[in-house]
Amino acid sequence: MATTFPRQHARTHRFTLGAPRSFTVAPDGSRVVFLRSRSGSDLANLLWVRDVADGQERIAADPEALLGGAAEELSPEERARRERSREGTAGVVGYATDTSVKMAAFALSGRLFAADLLTGDSRELPTPTPVVDPRPAPDGRHVAYVTGGALRVVAATGEGDRALAEPEAETVTWGLAEFIAAEEMSRTRGYWWSPDSDRLLVARADDAPVRRWTIADPANPQAEPARVAYPAAGTENAEVTLHLLSLDGARTEVVWDRERYPYLARAHWSAAGPPLLLVQTRDQREAAYLSVDTATGATSVTHTDSDPIWLELFGGVPAWAPDGELVRIADQADQADQDADLDGGARVLMAGARRLTSAALHVRAVLDIGDDDVLFSASEGDGDGSAGRSAPGDVGVYRVPLAGGEAVRIADEDGPHVASATRGGGTLVLSTAAPARPGSRVVLLREADSARIGAIESYAETPVLATAPRLLHAGKRRIPAAVVLPTGYRESDGPLPVLMDPYGGPHGQRVVAAHNAHLTAQWFADHGFAVVTADGRGTPGHSPGWEKAVSRRLASVTLDDQVEALQALAEDFPLDLSRVGIRGWSYGGYLAALAVLRRPDVFHAAVAGAPVTDWRLYDTHYTERYCGTPQDDPEVYAESSLLTDEGLSLVDPGSPHRPMMIIHGLADDNVVVAHALRLSSALLAAGRAHEVLPLSGVTHMASGAEVAENLLLLQVGFLKRSLGVAGGSEGTQGHPLPSKGEA
Structure with missing residues (x-):
């Protein structure tokens, strides 16, 4: 039987299995450590080491051998960590090394292992289980880890295991990121080693103030429902404090104005300076960069930022440069960018008071800070802070001198692409995806002249179909x-029914210059659709003003931009605007449901996967950034949500009823299934027919192969029926669609 795209897409985890990832380069540039599974359908990652000089690769840790062939067993804490990071693979899913990159530590089945990266030998260290997030000290002599909410440390020889901090109550954890930090701040860690390896900076989180929600498994009524601490908008967050814990048992609390700055967003500790913290106010309009006195725990303000809308968080910063200057990414509004709709502004790289990049680059993240320069990722702009004049979705790797000078792009190919990189000792690992070829290519470059000195092979499968997306800018x-x-579409084939396929919201760029990102769109297109993906205001990669345009008006702005893109593209592409469907997941699911409820004149069918339907039910850090709080801004929540306490929000009762399929995982602890159930109840009360597909045991990721495959098949079937596409029934029972040409 021939392999179908849905089946291949599902069992390869969207063609990511077998691809090398998670690179670490030794400080002398002699070896590269990375993860990769044995094939494009193998879930289990192995830890690999590549010698740069001779190109030889060897396995440093094989999960199957280390576990003796036994299946992995994951603790609730590890499952939660993987859900927050959207990690759906197995084996070695993460590792940490000492400074010399001679030793790595990782967890398997809740057990602690250490790998000698020079010899390739791995062994288990005897510790209490289950182990979560093990990290070696910089000197490699100890490994810290979390178990049962306690932060413990053990010698690399396996001796002297002991607790440095233990939870005082069931609601307390030491050394783990609390839910809101891991889910919304991209702070996945809860402890940081000192450069001298003699102490640790450790977060203590107490979620006692957080409301408890219940997540049940209706398919297994004999199972006890899970009680989870979920900080919904306008309610209490976990209480987070920081402490310096010494290996000799000494403990010092780190003190800052937590009443003013309750969010611990970032922490950094390197040899270039004392511990560095980034803390935020609850409304995220103010932030302070704090330097920690390790003798007393007192903090001093190094820098403060403020923004009338919100302050974004970025990867790799804040951090100290080797000369002690603060490296950060900042939003700046030049006079030329003060247009009426705030779509401009510049996102730039700063070292102290020096601006290292111009508005021609929209900085995304800092990848590494060297002795003389900074390695970072950015999108190209046109010099006015808008990353819209170059090819959409182009993300490059650049380096710029710390002393000031021109930023130079590092590339191994011409044309638009999406790249990331890491480096060490003059060796740079560059990973690149491009529209013209499937997957990613990983090459090793000599930093001095960017000459290629090797490549790391990918075992990822080649997709059974190919795509050639048209990347462009739409509308005014x-x-x-x-x-x-x-x-094979030809102009003589005539107009096509349209499938809008957005995420459309914050932190979700879908229009990218990479082949695999558009494969699912191609599969839907080959079923008879013109598939359109549009990154309207609110999505990243354009400009600060573009992202912040959704403040206090999530629904109207994101929906308006989908309509504008659709109508503008219809002038140049064969789009049948009398048959327009929309599908999406998470924010995209919200946008899909919003589209058919508020603009049924434009959209005729929707697939809403795991949609947020009432923003009062979503979490604090994310929701309050865009909507304020339900107590202070009730009108914003009423306008942005699909629901009110009385039913559907801002829907004309006399508007056409459009077919909607609602899909939701019953085990979702991020967008809980209450969102979908309340939407279904409101639709039923309004007499609007719809379909609900509950996914038993499935979380927000919905990454299981069987589920992922059949979700594609069920969606395309629904859309073909609803839009009258050949091969499906005409319309949906009880709610016929307008015939071709009618609005």
Whole structure:
């Protein structure tokens, strides 16, 4: 039987299995450590080491051998960590090394292992279980880890295991990121070693103030429901404090104004300076960069930022440069960018008071800070802070001198692409994806002259179909968009029904210059659709003003931009605007449901996967950034949500009823299933027919192969029925669609 795209897409985890990832380069540049599974359908990652000089690769840790062939067993803490990081693979899913990159520590089945990266030998260290997030000290002599909410440390020889801090109550954890930090701040860690390896900076989180929600498994009524601490908008967060814990048992609390700055967003500790913290106010409009006195725990303000809308968080910063200057990413509004709709502004790289990059680059993240320069990722702009004049979705790797000078792009190929990198000792690992070829290519470059000195092979499968997305800007706003037509489509074939396929919201860029990102769109297109993906205002990669335009008006802005992109693209592409469907997951699911409820004149069917339907039910750090609080801004929540306490929100009772399929995992602890159930109840009360597909035991990721495969098949079937596409029934029972040409 021939392999179908849905089946291949599902069992390869969207073609990511077998691809090398998570690179670490030794400080002398002699070896590269990375993760990779044995094939494009193998879930279990192995830990590999590649010698740069001779190109030889060897396995440093094989999960199957280390576990004796036994299946992995994951603790609730580890499952939660993987859910927060959207990690769906197995084996060695993460590791940490000492400074010399001679030793790595990792957890398997809740057990602690250490790998000698020079010899390739791995062994288990005897400790209490289950082990979570083990990290070696910089000197490699000890390994810290978390178990049962306690932070413990053990010698690399396996001796002297002991607790440095133990929970005082069931609600307390030491050394773990609390829910809101891991889910919304991208702070996945809860402790940091000192450069001298003699102490640790450790977060203590107490979620006692957080409301408890219940997540049940209706398919297994004999199972006890899970009680989870969920900080919904306008309610209490976990209480987070910081402490310096010495290996000799000494303990010092780190003190800052936690009443003013309750969010611990970032922590950094390197040889270039004392511990560095980034803390935020609850409304995220103010932030302070704090330097920690390790003798007393007192903090001093190094820098403060403020923004009338919100302050974004970035990867790799804040951090100290080797000369002690503060490296950060900042939003700046130049006079030329003060346009009426705030779509401009510049996102720049700073070292102290020096601006290292111009508005021609929209800085995304800092990848590494060297002795003389900074390695970072950025999108190209046109010099006015808008990353909209170059090809949409182009993300490059750059380096710029710390002393000031021109930023130079590092590339191994021409044309738009999406790249990331890491480096050490003059060796740079560059990973690149491009529209013209499937997957990613990983090459080793000599930093001095960017000469290629090797490549790391990917075992990822080649997709059974290929795509050639048209990447362009749509409408007066120049909305980044991708258009995918059926394979072999000819103009004489006539207009096509349209499938809008957005995420459309914050932190979710879908229009990217990479082949695999558009494969699912191609599969839908080959079923008879013109598939359009549009990254309207609110999505990343464009400009600060573009992202912040959704403040206090999530629904109207994101929906308006989908409509504008659709109508503008119809002038140049064969789009049948009388048959327009929309599908999405998470924020995209919210946008899909919003589209058919508030603009049924434009959208005729929707697939809403795991949608947020009432923002009062979503978490604090994310929701309050865009909507304020339900107590202070009730009108914002009423306008942005699909629901009110009385039913559907801002829906004309006389508007056409459009078919909707609602999909939700019953085990979702991020967007809980209450969102979908309340939407279904409101639709029923309004007499609006719809379909609900509950996924038993499935979380927000919905990454199981069987589920992922059949979700694609069920969605395309629903859309073909609803839009009258050949191969499906005409319309949906009880709610016929307008015939072709009718609005």
